[in-house]
Amino acid sequence: xxxxxxxxxxxxxxxxxxxxxxxxxxxxxxxxxxxxxxxxxxxxxxxxxxxxxxxxxxxxxxxxxxxxxxxxxxxxxxxxxxxxxxxxxxxxxxxxxxxxxxxxxxxxxxxxxxxxxxxxxxxxxxxxxxxxxxxxxxxxxxxxxxxxxxxxxxxxxxxxxxxxxxxxxxxxxxx
Amino acid sequence: xxxxxxxxxxxxxxxxxxxxxxxxxxxxxxxxxxxxxxxxxxxxxxxxxxxxxxxxxxxxxxxxxxxxxxxxxxxxxxxxxxxxxxxxxxxxxxxxxxxxxxxx
Numbered sequence: 001x002x003x004x005x006x007x008x009x010x011x012x013x014x015x016x017x018x019x020x021x022x023x024x025x026x027x028x029x030x031x032x033x034x035x036x037x038x039x040x041x042x043x044x045x046x047x048x049x050x051x052x053x054x055x056x057x058x059x060x061x062x063x064x065x066x067x068x069x070x071x072x073x074x075x076x077x078x079x080x081x082x083x084x085x086x087x088x089x090x091x092x093x094x095x096x097x098x099x100x101x102x103x104x105x106x107x108x109x110x111x112x113x114x115x116x117x118x119x120x121x122x123x124x125x126x127x128x129x130x131x132x133x134x135x136x137x138x139x140x141x142x143x144x145x146x147x148x149x150x151x152x153x154x155x156x157x158x159x160x161x162x163x164x165x166x167x168x169x170x171x172x173x174x175x
Numbered sequence: 176x177x178x179x180x181x182x183x184x185x186x187x188x189x190x191x192x193x194x195x196x197x198x199x200x201x202x203x204x205x206x207x208x209x210x211x212x213x214x215x216x217x218x219x220x221x222x223x224x225x226x227x228x229x230x231x232x233x234x235x236x237x238x239x240x241x242x243x244x245x246x247x248x249x250x251x252x253x254x255x256x257x258x259x260x261x262x263x264x265x266x267x268x269x270x271x272x273x274x275x276x277x278x279x
Contacts, residue, residue, distance in 0.1 A: 002177075002178065009186050012186065012190060013186065013189055013190060013193065016190055016193040016194065016197075016213055017193065019193075019209055019210075019213065020193060020196065025203060025205060025206060028206060029209070032209050032212065032213070035190075035213060035216070036212075036216065039190075039216045039217075039219070039220055042183065042186070042220055042223075043219075043223055045178075046183065046223050046226075047227065048223045048226070048227070048241075050238070051219070051223060051238060051241050051242065051245075054242065055216075055245065058245050058248075058249050059216070059245075059248075062249060063248070063252045066253060066256050067209065067252075067256065069256070070205050070256040070259050070260060071205055073260050073263070074259065074263040080202075080203075081201065081202075081203060081206050082202050083200040083201060083202060084200060084201070084202045084271070084272050085272075086199060086200055087200040089199075090195070090196045090199035090200040091196055091200070093195070093199065094199075095192070097191075097192050098188060098189060098192040101184075101188035101191070101192070102185060102188060105181055105184045105185055106181060106185075110180050110181070110228070111230065119226070119234055119235050119238050123235050123238075124235060124238045124239060124242065127236075127239050128239055128242065131239075132239050132243075135243060136243075139243055139246045142246070142250055143246060143249065145250075146250035146254050147253060149254055149257070150253040150257035151257075153257035153258060153260070153261045154257045154260050154261055
């Protein structure tokens with residue numbers, strides 16, 4: 001347990017540092033995948049197996065692939081992962097925020113118990129469909145809207161014109 | 176020494192700050208998005224840690240909230256990357272310091 005925690009901590013924070021340090025955007029995505037897998041390992045360590053699997057499937061499987069596609073679809077944009085002139089203030093803010101967080105974390109009396117036994121997928125599913133059924137439905141509508149919006153944003157102009165022409169009077173109002 | 180809540184909160188706080196620095200300082204819009212994803216991951220880690228070590232009754236709330244955060248992160252990534260591709264089509268760049276159309 002101890003060894004797993006420290007190994008995962010080094011892996012995750014090292015990979016996150018790699019995202020910051022690597023000069024090539026594609027290498028940064030690969031480091032990001034390692035960081036996602038490290039966080040999934042933390043979820044397993046905290047006995048949240050379902051969330052760990054969701055993390056792997058959604059972050060590693062979907063979001064990382066989306067990032068790679070976005071990099072591939074912007075070919076003439078520079079591949080380099082350099083920083084703007086704001087890197088100094090950003091690092092200053094990050095270090096200050098980290099100092100505040102660490103002070104609070106180590107100063108507060110959390111009163112943490114020994115911890116519950118892990119929450120299984122069955123408990124989570126029951127809670128999602130009873131207590132949180134309204135946010136659950138809103139999240140599903142949000143996902144549908146986001147996918148439709150993403151398709152609308154990236155489709156070619158010619159196709160839009162063709163659709164507007166085909167739709168006749170209704171298309172002009174939208175245009 | 177056994178693993179406590181503080182261990183996980185410390186890792187999550189450091190991960191969050193690293194993500195913040197990446198999101199604020201990267202020149203490429205896709206690079207900024209990577210920092211935002213790291214920050215969301217750190218928040219999820221905090222939620223799950225509190226859910227595991229908390230003594231209250233609402234342990235399943237942390238899991239449910241993490242599931243919602245993952246959902247919204249997926250939606251956000253899809254829209255943000257579509258925006259990046261769309262901006263690239265009109266400006267031929269996704270470097271955020273060159274997208275200064277609103278600047279005087």
